[in-house]
Amino acid sequence: MNAFQEEQYLLNEVMEGSLNCSHCSILYPIVDGIPRFIPNAFQLFPEFVKKYVKQLDQNGKGSQRLKDFSKTHGATQERFGFEWMNYPGAMDEDFDIFQYETQIDKGQWSGKLVLDGGCGMGRYSRVAHTFGALVIAMDLSGALVRLWDVAKNSERMHLVQGNIMNPPLAPETFDIVYSVGVIHHTPSARESFKQLSNLVKKGGVLSVWVYGAPGSLKNFRTNPLRADRAGLKPWIILVWFIVVVREWLSDLLRLFTIQMPHPLLYALCYPLAALGKIPLIKYLTFSVHPLWRVRLQENFDWLTPPYQSHHTKEELISWYEAEGFTAQKVLPHGFVPKPGVLGVKK
Numbered sequence: 248m249n250a251f252q253e254e255q256y257l258l259n260e261v262m263e264g265s266l267n268c269s270h271c272s273i274l275y276p277i278v279d280g281i282p283r284f285i286p287n288a289f290q291l292f293p294e295f296v297k298k299y300v301k302q303l304d305q306n307g308k309g310s311q312r313l314k315d316f317s318k319t320h321g322a323t324q325e326r327f328g329f330e331w332m333n334y335p336g337a338m339d340e341d342f343d344i345f346q347y348e349t350q351i352d353k354g355q356w357s358g359k360l361v362l363d364g365g366c367g368m369g370r371y372s373r374v375a376h377t378f379g380a381l382v383i384a385m386d387l388s389g390a391l392v393r394l395w396d397v398a399k400n401s402e403r404m405h406l407v408q409g410n411i412m413n414p415p416l417a418p419e420t421f422d423i424v425y426s427v428g429v430i431h432h433t434p435s436a437r438e439s440f441k442q443l444s445n446l447v448k449k450g451g452v453l454s455v456w457v458y459g460a461p462g463s464l465k466n467f468r469t470n471p472l473r474a475d476r477a478g479l480k481p482w483i484i485l486v487w488f489i490v491v492v493r494e495w496l497s498d499l500l501r502l503f504t505i506q507m508p509h510p511l512l513y514a515l516c517y518p519l520a521a522l523g524k525i526p527l528i529k530y531l532t533f534s535v536h537p538l539w540r541v542r543l544q545e546n547f548d549w550l551t552p553p554y555q556s557h558h559t560k561e562e563l564i565s566w567y568e569a570e571g572f573t574a575q576k577v578l579p580h581g582f583v584p585k586p587g588v589l590g591v592k593k
């Protein structure tokens with residue numbers, strides 16, 4: 248698009264306005280071209296309030312809805328917003344990681360209506376868009392504004408600030424819903440899963456990736472990746488033990504880190520990112536990525552979220568079955584189990 252075309256395109260977008268819900272009589276603002284379906288939108292955008300203050304009575308400052316939202320999701324929204332606004336940017340590796348974690352290949356996206364549930368700064372929404380999908384990128388935080396460079400030039404990218412636990416989207420709408428590393432950061436991963444599954448059309452696909460739990464030793468031993476090592480039992484037990492202890496220690500550490508002001512925690516993640524380069528010691532940190540900026544982000548990403556739950560592959564598969572899906576693909580476990588499942592709605 249040249250500058251003139253871009254201007255014409257933007258003329259068709261509503262850059263500022265409000266959406267009034269006829270069912271619930273709640274007013275949601277559109278700020279910078281993004282509809283903000285979150286109860287604290289008016290707190291986040293005081294300039295909008297100054298301009299349109301008369302219309303805001305319905306979302307009064309002290310409303311119970313706002314209080315509940317701020318208590319449950321406020322810190323998640325703020326801390327992830329900070330994280331993703333500081334992340335360096337989209338990278339080449341995103342293409343491979345995206346296809347691996349969603350288990351949906353490049354050729355399967357074109358022409359599909361897709362929801363990225365919890366897109367962060369949108370690194371994977373970009374990939375789905377590049378593969379030809381029409382993408383609705385949704386996140387609780389305002390960091391999705393980092394996708395604006397794509398959204399302003401394309402009719403196939405739309406941004407929504409919203410909550411996957413209360414999605415402002417019609418049921419049974421999407422060909423593909425994917426959510427990478429998100430639902431374990433909500434107060435109930437199970438409930439978030441249910442809400443996302445409702446948005447998938449019959450015959451459509453849901454792909455969800457969550458943090459893994461080691462589960463029982465028996466379960467850990469018999470996962471597909473280790474079946475061929477059945478003879479090496481002591482090693483398997485040791486690995487399982489390390490994974491379990493690591494999880495306990497990390498939970499203990501997080502009791503403190505989630506209380507810290509996030510800029511301070513971010514500063515403390517610099518030395519952790521530096522340690523992530525040192526052989527063996529690096530495994531005491533939460534990222535061994537070769538790039539230090541990514542290690543910084545991944546350490547912070549581990550230590551900052553108020554909610555972080557862990558799940559076994561079996562648990563995730565049972566959720567698919569309960570919501571009327573057939574689980575078709577399951578990611579193999581690595582040393583640390585990372586469950587990712589793709590299911591088709593019956």
Ligand SMILES: C[S@@+](CC[C@H](N)C(=O)[O-])C[C@H]1O[C@@H](n2cnc3c(N)ncnc32)[C@H](O)[C@@H]1O
Pocket residue numbers: 320323324327328331364365366367368369370371385386387388409410411412426427428429432433548
């Ligand atoms: C670890 S990040 C993953 C972001 C993205 N999927 C990626 O892999 O780059 C988790 C994201 O989930 C979002 N999130 C957490 N709770 C949410 C909720 N209830 N509704 C929508 N997004 C949520 C956070 O704001 C954050 O951007």
